[in-house]
Amino acid sequence: MSLSADRLARAYRNGFLPGSRRTVFRDLSLTIRPGETFGLMGNSGAGKSTLGRVIAGLEPPTAGRVCFHGRDTALMNRSEYRAFRRSVQVMFQDPSAAFNPKKTIGTSYMEVLDLIGTPRPAQKAVIAGILESVGLSGELLGRYPHQISGGQSQRLALGRILLLDPEYIVLDEPTSALDVSVQAQILHLLKELQSERGIGYLFISHDEAVVRFMASRVGRIEDGRLVIEGEA
């Protein structure tokens, strides 16, 4: 029941000439098991975020496979892919862009529930339950994204992801834009949610201390290759 990457590679085309490709990473394999946190470090521009996106299925790999529950995501049929799409979510760095600025938070929450077919009357209770577990009050639902602080925004983004009840979350620098005291709040919240719900995390950060605090296994991307600690 794991999420794994098998000999992944990703390259971008650089200009129009064929062959002038820029390799971000290659030959990269890792496995995340349910309920555990895999920490991913690396300098800026090393390809951490790209790897996160490829594993979450937002970008296709140039080579290699992403497997969910042992099945190659590229070969999945429609319903399998839909299950994968909902079970693996990403949380992004920038709190100010986590929500559509033209919609209230409540609207952004409800459209997710509409998507997974929760009936309207039941939605209120679901949302209230989620907000409680991320430690926020229902009063925020009527606000627009620019009316809330960065820490609240990251909590709300996390809550919105939890509506889908995912098995894995890729956390792409989730606290890098936050102040230290707020960062500490969010990290504790993430740990709490993991122990309650058994979610697997891919925790991406350039901050070694944060990664070591969060993760049971740690890897580092260097020159396009993944070095997993303890497995050298």
Next chain:
Amino acid sequence: MCAIIAINFALPRLMPGDPVMNLIGEDAMVTPAQLAEIRAKIGLDRPVTVQFVSCLGDLLCGDLGYSFHLHGPVAGILWSRMSWTLLFAGTAIVLGALIGIIAGALSGWKPETRRSRAVTCAAMAVSCTPPYFLAMLFLAFFAFRLGLFPAKGYYDVLTAGSVVHHLLLPVAVLTLFAASRNLLVMRGSVVQEKNSHYALYARAKGLFGRQILFRHLLRNASLPVITLVALDFGFIFSGALFIEIVFSLNGMGTLIYDAILARDYPLLQGAFLVIALLVVTANIIADLLYGALDPRVREGGV
């Protein structure tokens, strides 16, 4: 460029009516015998690909077809008229770019002052006026009312003084028009760049007032204007054609005007091809200039 040639090739064949009539122009006086001879010569009975290849071959040799209306090869007729238009439009485009950049920079630097607002409003009014109407206003006022300038032609006698005297008014009109369009873009660009971090840092280094504008902002802010001037080349050039008509200058504008009245299609097509060629050239020059001014482009980055 290929696309333009393709359009040029396709136009007469796709348009309604007899393609031969389209190719030679409706009001040209031809006998049925001549018509048949032309049909064979143009080779409309051959397959389209063959026609296209022969058309390309003609173009490479500089052959743009034959105007049955003016009884001469299109290329020759265009060439004789174009040099004047280029002189007139080129001067105005260069002057317009310079004036527009400087005036736009100054008005964007202090956008709230009364003078800057007045200049901006005037520029907007001018850029919203069809060039031919602007030309008519100038002509009526300076030439008819005040009698300061001649009303028609490029020259009385072919001397530099006479040419300048005749060209001053039309060049002024077109310069004004081009400058006002550039001014608006430059102004917006400066207003935006003014808020950038490097402008703030320039202030922090001790630069004062307009020093910041001229030492730092001018070059960055004029980059969008360069693109505009190139893309606008066709538009301003068309404006020049209209102004020629109003001032009765014997250039391409009047040529096209007469061609329209006479339905002289080969001439129109040739003119279009030449103008398109000029626009492409202008864009290539702009790209080179842009690269020289902005290292980010040379690096292949943004």
Next chain:
Amino acid sequence: MRAMDALKSTNRGAMALLAVFLCMAAFPSLIAPYGPSERSMPYQAPGPEHILGTTNMGNDILSELIYGARISLLVGFASALLATGIGLAVGLTAGYFRGALDEVLMAFTDVVLIIPKIPLIIILAAFLRPGVGILILVLGALSWESIARVVRSKTLQVRETGFVMSARCMGFPPLRIMASDIVPNIIHVVLPKFMLATAAAMISEASLSFLGLGDPSMESWGAMVSSAFTKGGFIREMWWWYLPPGICITLCVLSVAAIGFAFEEGEGTTVRVE
């Protein structure tokens, strides 16, 4: 703050002006003193009977002026609407899906961008002898490229934001993401472009009818200036003939463009100390 106020007042003036022209276009028969085909003595100077005099055909100039608003606004707005529609579709598709589709669409856009519009329209108009419909089609089909480019670059930006990425991640269908997440967040750059495209189309229409390539069945402002120019009004300094339609073109285009610029500046960047 003063700049904002000035902006608002320009905007209000422009809107009022546009409203006047819209009224002229909507109910010409109520406002105009004469019908479009009523004739009297030609070449009259302004007087109590004919406030702005008459043309060479004896038509009342004021009435022609009022009827002319309709064609100018119709051509302007309809072709801008068409252009915006095409531009939005091309820009969104290219920016959202990227890849090869993006490259093909943008190469095509560059070609359209570089074609000199007015000369091409002149040729087309000369071949086709257009009515209003064809004019709108041609103008619309040739002026979408700048909108497409702006929409694409904005879409590229918006699609990288967290909320679009998470919408994709959650499995919302692409069309829904475009309509509900992307378009509302780029519409502020499209709106001014729409107004400026309208203004440009109005100028193009006026230029074409000046060359006698407009719709022959409707007397537009450009055609009025043209006939004043060719039929002797200009040489005889009958300013009441060519001045009013010319000024109408300028004012009408100006009102539309001013609204567009006001939108654009209102969206401009603001200074922030972090």
Next chain:
Amino acid sequence: MNPVLEIDALSVTFCGKQAVHAVDRVSFSLGGGEILALVGETGCGKSVIAHAVMGLLPGEAQVSGRIVFKGRDLLALSERERSAMRGKDCAIVFQDPSRALNPVHRIGRQIAEPVLIHGAGSREEAHRRAAALLERMGLSPPGNYLPLYPCQSSGGMNQRFLIAASTILDPSLVIADEPTKGLDPGRVREVEDELVRLTGGGRTALLLITHDLAVARRIADRIAVMYAGEIVELAENDAFFDRPSHPYSRGLLQSLPEHGFVPIPGSSPSPVSPPPGCRFQARCRDGKAVCGGQHPDLVSAADGRMVRCWQCR
């Protein structure tokens, strides 16, 4: 010894739709060769102080109090007099160097520019000084760096170029506004070394503005902690990190990695309408009745530190 910079009861208010009290009666002084770190979270007003000292605030900011630089009150000077001092006597290093450097000019020109602006030498002289400065910074041969454009070098490099451009005229005061934000760890150290080198002669004072406590700990002599527009604690480096006094300072240090990311509950008060009593009271564990009612002043405590708290007296 006379302080280089002395700030007395500095307040900055931004007048928009709502008046935002960004900085509220802040006082401190800075001596030659000293590094004072102003630390605090986003929105606490630390960058606003930097811009106020440089005179770079936008027009809608209202500044009161006194900023005395080498005996002259800066707020009493005209814009022209201030710009004559900027870049020569006092200089600032911005965060995000790739945006602070002009993208279309060469690095060499940008480093040499202050020399030309302030009439300190000819064009050749300016370039010679720029080259010499880069050489001193360990970037040799300078000929490799001077002709570069900002887009051709990395963020850490650009930050060092920016420091060079700010300090080519040996200003007595350098303000570094988040100079290490967004840099990789190795690069952070290089920038730190550069800043320490600056103050080495004992003439230049450095006001370091940062949210990164680790950087402050490594290089600062004294630490000033800001919370909601006020300084809540001002102490010597060692004293502060060993024995933080103010409850907020303690909470801040606890949320660092080495103390196990223990969070402070709640969030900062709004700068539009700060609470009447102690601004930290709502989040404070040892809050008492007096804290909610009366606003505490910044007073001297033991070992020469200053604290703004009713409970720490």
